[in-house]
Amino acid sequence: MDALTLGSQRLIHLDLKGAPPKLCYFEKFFPLIKDLGATGILLEWEDTFPYTRELLPIGGLSNSAQVSGAPYTIEEARQLLDMAADCDLTVIPLVQIFGHMEYVLKHEQWRHLREVEAYPSSMCPCNSETMALVRSLLKQIITFHNGIQYIHIGADEVWYMGLCPACSKRVTTGKYAKPGLYLDYVTAVAQYIKENYPNLKIIIWDDMLRSVDTQILQAYYLGTLVEPMIWHYNSAETFNLGAPLWEKYSNVFTNIWAASAFKGATSSCQILPINKFHVSNHEAWLSELGQHAGKILNFKGIAFTGWSRYDHYATLCELLPTAVPSLSLCLKTWLNGGYNQELHNSVGKMLGYNENTPNFGSSLRTPVLPTLSFPGWQVFVGLEWFVNLRGKYRNIVDSDQMHSWFNQWQVLNNYTNPMQVDTILPVITDLLNELMSLETYLKTHLEPIFYQHTIEELMGTLVDPIKKHLKQVKSDCETQLSLGCRVRGQRRLNI
Secondary structure (H helix, E strand, C coil): CHHHHHCCEEEEEEECCCCCECHHHHHHHHHHHHHHCCCEEEEECHHHCCCCHHHHHHCCCCHHHHHHCCCCCHHHHHHHHHHHHHCCCEEEEECCCCCCCHHHHCCHHHHHHECCCCCCCCECCCCCCHHHHHHHHHHHHHHHCCCCCEEECCCCCCCCCCCCHHHHHHHHHCCCHHHHHHHHHHHHHHHHHHHHCCCCEEEEECHHHCCCCHHHHHHCCHHHCCEEEEECCCCCCCCCCCHHHHHHHHCCCCEEEEEEEEECCCCCCCCCCCHHHHHHHHHHHHHHHHHHHHHCCEEEEEEEEECCCCCCCCCCCCCHHHHHHHHHHHHHHHHHCCCCHHHHHHHHHHHCCCCCCCCCCCCCCCCCCCCCCCCCHHHHHHHHHHHHHHHHHHHHHCCHHHHHHCCHHHHHCCCCCHHHHHHHHHHHHHHHHHHHHHHHHHHHHHCCCECHHHHHHHHHHHHHHHHHHHHHHHHHHHHHHHHCCCCCCCCCCCC
16 A cells, blocks of 8 residues: 555645635645645636636636636736646646536527536537537647646536437437447547647546446547546545446556545535544545555556535635645545554644644634644634634524524514513624624635635625624614513514
8 A cells, every 4th residue: 555655646636716825825835735745736727717819708817807806817827837846746737628617608608508508517519619619728728737747627527418409319319328428528528639739648537437338438448548537535434436346447447546535525515624524535545445446557646636616606615724634634644544643643733733632623612713833724713713603603593592582573573571682682792793803803814815706705605694694683682672662562663
């Protein structure tokens, strides 16, 4: 296992379609991951890449991006790549070519390329203009990333396929039905890359291949065109790839990759990574590869994925700074060939935790802010504070006291007990004051790392709804106490 892990690539996935950090954060983050043992970056630009010419509307140079203050300019993107190179980190760009195409297909000029007209997620492989668009995307990405050896073309989770009239006919009449439709398209993209960039190797996600018969994969000579990256994010308790999958891939592919997760794989609205879960995922991968990877001639490496959104329209999940402890534990577990308490303690010490915080990464019980040493730790602590505060908020608003003495009907009908309201008001006021303090803290420490559009989304999603509700409850309490009317039906409030 030492030869397997140490002799292979260890890529850190950067999902920039959600909360893309400013360059000043990468200046600190890249040296950190290099020191932790990373060898490269799997760079998923999506709509942050500075596309030009006919692709201008979809990237960081578009009018909408400029208005919202979103990244990246051409100069910034080049600086990002230079920073990675300075840390001797290999860069593999990831550009989707089939599913997860919302960032392109949401635009009116490419709407006609959708497989399902109402849904911007999947491209129609039968439309004659689809390949021209994909070639443009690939050409700009490949040209910009000078000297790369690999490109990742995604091709995962194509939820809608074979549904438009042309694709449906191909599925019905084709020799291999829906798998044939998928493979016809993916191999056409791969062949375009091979013909125009013969030294470039191609990675794809493997999930769409798992249910395809070995004979069909062999018929397309897929193993000569692409290298699959097998992704599985479950913890050890439910980790289940199994021998048949490895048996099939060993008959098709010479080279394979793995993909684990250090964040963005437990819940689409998760705020803090669950360290225990992600460490368990890596322990399970080590066990799986120990059992089965020998069936494949070359294990190329692993991508530690860190999803920022589940798709282009999903809310933000864990911000990158919040996942540094999880990533550190996962990388060290991988390199160590397993996890133990000694490893945990050494990672904690490296991150700035003292010996009295053995379970770092769990939510703060009080808003007492520690001093840590990893880049963006203030954001991590602030969101720990938020999770703790949100728990208190939910306990209060869902309490028996609120449901019994201050529910909506009672407030609207001015039928409340001032004795109860007198105890509710200070609790609500204290929580609102704490939230206002947290809001100031978060904004102060988010601004150096993230662009304004990310901060607005984060605050609008997490903080503002709670603040609005607490202000309303506080106002209702004050109104009820000032009116003093307690006869049912005597007076109705105009709310």
